[in-house]
Amino acid sequence: MTTRTDITLEDRLVEPRTLAPGDLRVLIPDFVRGLRARNLSPRTVGIYGDGSRLFVEFLLESGFPTEAAKITRDHVETFIERQLADHKPATACQRYNALAQLFKWLVDEGEITDTPMARMKRPRIPEELVPVLDDDALRKLLATASTKSFLDVRDMAIMRLFVDTGMRLGEMAGLKLEDIDRDHQTAYVMGKGRRPRVCPYGAKTATAIDRYMRLRRNQTHARLDHLWITRQGYATSSAIYRVIRERARAAGLGDVHPHQLRHSAAHDNLAEGMSEGNVMMLMGWRSPAMLRRYGAAEAANRAEAAFRQLGGHGDRL
DSSP states (O other), X not given: OOOXXXXXXXXXXXXXXXXXXXXXXXXXXXXXXXXXXXXXXXXXXXXXXXXXXXXXXXXXXXXXXXXXXXOOHHHHHHHXXXXXXXXXXXXXXXXXXXXXXXXXXXXXXXXXXXXXXXXXXXXXXXXXXXXXXXXXXXXXXXXXXXXXXXXXXXXXXXXXXXXXHOOXXXXXXXXXXXXXXXXXXXXXXEOGGGOEEEEEOOHHHHHXXXXXXXXXTTSTTTTSSBSSXXXXXXXXXXXXXXXXXXXXXXXXXXXXXXHHHHHHHHHHHHHTTOOHHHHHHHHTOSSHHHHHHTTGGGHHHHHHHHHXXXXXXXXXX
């Protein structure tokens, strides 16, 4: 008889009949189904599910109990400490949130009476200043798609829509044909928390989208309801990410990711005098804290420009 030595995480999380009913390996599949039943986004379900499974793997490797009622604050804090040592603070914070949701669900379901995370504090995330792209850099980026080929026309439309709206990558990839109102120059996206949002765009972006739509009709996958298509099918988030990365490298801008275009859009709107409330509405933010994070790299420049426009107080004396 052979002995398996290649036991994977998924193997260890399968529900063996020998496990106690309160074992996390039994409960996590139900937890994940409950997340889906709440109509959370697939990304959120994935983050919470993966974080919970990684916690069980950590418990098994460390020789800690995996029965929900036997897990203590020390077990959770040791896991978070490991995450902070091995990953960025934002990743550790995501996994903290996953466990917070898991233990809340366990309490709600009567599996445990109190959460071991009751008085724990979420890991701090140092503010990272994401550089924005100035007008010169954006012009160089757009200049890489200057021909009338299908790929150049498509990528021009994608880049201009990013620049005008500051959409999230997932929102851009998720656009369907019916989500674009070309007459009113607006795109309708489903943002975080399943909140719909209207994203207006300008005349040059409208022209770029019109050109793309005319060429799109003759493509192999024109019948797909996704707005952005490739030679293989519809454009995934990964495909659109590669578009921005490769176009930026071709423009000599180094590594640029779509989220920088979101930061740039937020900064530009604020710099042009748009109210914070309107910027929050356009970007799909519910908290002013997000407004302070985006475009923070250029906040000092905006403040200096505002000072120059008003003039120094001493000059008026």
